[in-house]
Amino acid sequence: MKVLDAEFVKGFMRMADDGWRQGWHERNGGNLSYRIKPEEVESVREELIPGEWKPIGASVPKLAGEYFLVTGSGKYFRNVTIKPEDSFCIIELDGMGENYRVCWGLVNGGRPTSELPSHLMNHEVKLLASNGKHRVIYHAHPANIIALTFVLPLTDEAFTRELWEMATECPVVFPAGVGVVPWMVPGGRDIAVATSELMKQYDVAIWAHHGMFASGEDFDLTFGLMHTVEKSAEILVKVRSMSPTKLQTITPDEFRRLAKDFGVDLPEKFLFEKD
Ligand code: 2HA
Ligand code: ZN
Numbered sequence: 001m002k003v004l005d006a007e008f009v010k011g012f013m014r015m016a017d018d019g020w021r022q023g024w025h026e027r028n029g030g031n032l033s034y035r036i037k038p039e040e041v042e043s044v045r046e047e048l049i050p051g052e053w054k055p056i057g058a059s060v061p062k063l064a065g066e067y068f069l070v071t072g073s074g075k076y077f078r079n080v081t082i083k084p085e086d087s088f089c090i091i092e093l094d095g096m097g098e099n100y101r102v103c104w105g106l107v108n109g110g111r112p113t114s115e116l117p118s119h120l121m122n123h124e125v126k127l128l129a130s131n132g133k134h135r136v137i138y139h140a141h142p143a144n145i146i147a148l149t150f151v152l153p154l155t156d157e158a159f160t161r162e163l164w165e166m167a168t169e170c171p172v173v174f175p176a177g178v179g180v181v182p183w184m185v186p187g188g189r190d191i192a193v194a195t196s197e198l199m200k201q202y203d204v205a206i207w208a209h210h211g212m213f214a215s216g217e218d219f220d221l222t223f224g225l226m227h228t229v230e231k232s233a234e235i236l237v238k239v240r241s242m243s244p245t246k247l248q249t250i251t252p253d254e255f256r257r258l259a260k261d262f263g264v265d266l267p268e269k270f271l272f273e274k275d
Helices: 007-022 038-043 116-129 143-148 156-165 189-199 219-242 252-262
Strands: 031-035 067-071 088-093 099-105 136-140 179-181 204-207 211-216
Touching: 007 031, 007 067, 007 136, 007 219, 031 116, 067 116, 116 136, 116 189, 116 211, 136 219, 143 211, 143 219, 156 179, 156 219, 179 189, 189 204, 189 211, 204 219, 211 219
Parallel strands: 179 204
Antiparallel strands: 031 067, 031 136, 067 088, 088 099, 136 211, 204 211
């Protein structure tokens, strides 16, 4: 089968385009990766032509030999559906998880996303934490969540609690909460380590003054997670724009009742009493 005819590739392209339409991907902002299933790799094998091995910039031994779909560095989400062969690629990792080679795509040159170390370290953490279920790592620049990193304390507790309060679905969609990474230089190993450390507990990490990372089992769940968090952030921005205080909100005991009825565990560290 041709790469562009494969369902997993169509799903990847649709998700990228959905993100573009949401306004989360100005210029070359954001990046997306998918850990390809072995049978999916086989289904497109005829089109895979391995290039040269290059260093990942991080070590991900648990991902040795895996294949990924990844957006290209400097490429625009806007163009993923318009010129797919130029905008993303399939890479293969070596037996140590230290080098990669491009096997398809990026026909006009270039390399995988500048955030490849963060993507792969998150994939490695999530592979273990989810028993292999998580396959998608998504980084975007949604405006409302970024705006909140200027006015909320940069703690997991403050962000999780405020986001949960803004929409009843939130604690059900991300019951573990969200993690917050302070401002750091993007693209390198340090921010990858900080993010993947948070991803051991959470499916969402917020990068202060930059954007968000989300992890999930498939394209729908991962996009839906990013969308839910950003929608909640938008409501908080609206509330704060109208008034510095809330007249009423969801209380800790109401969250506990919700948790019971919906069968989710909500960590008590997020259900603190506010003064
Ligand atoms: O340009 O979003 O974090 C891609 C990015 C870097
Ligand atoms: Zn970014």
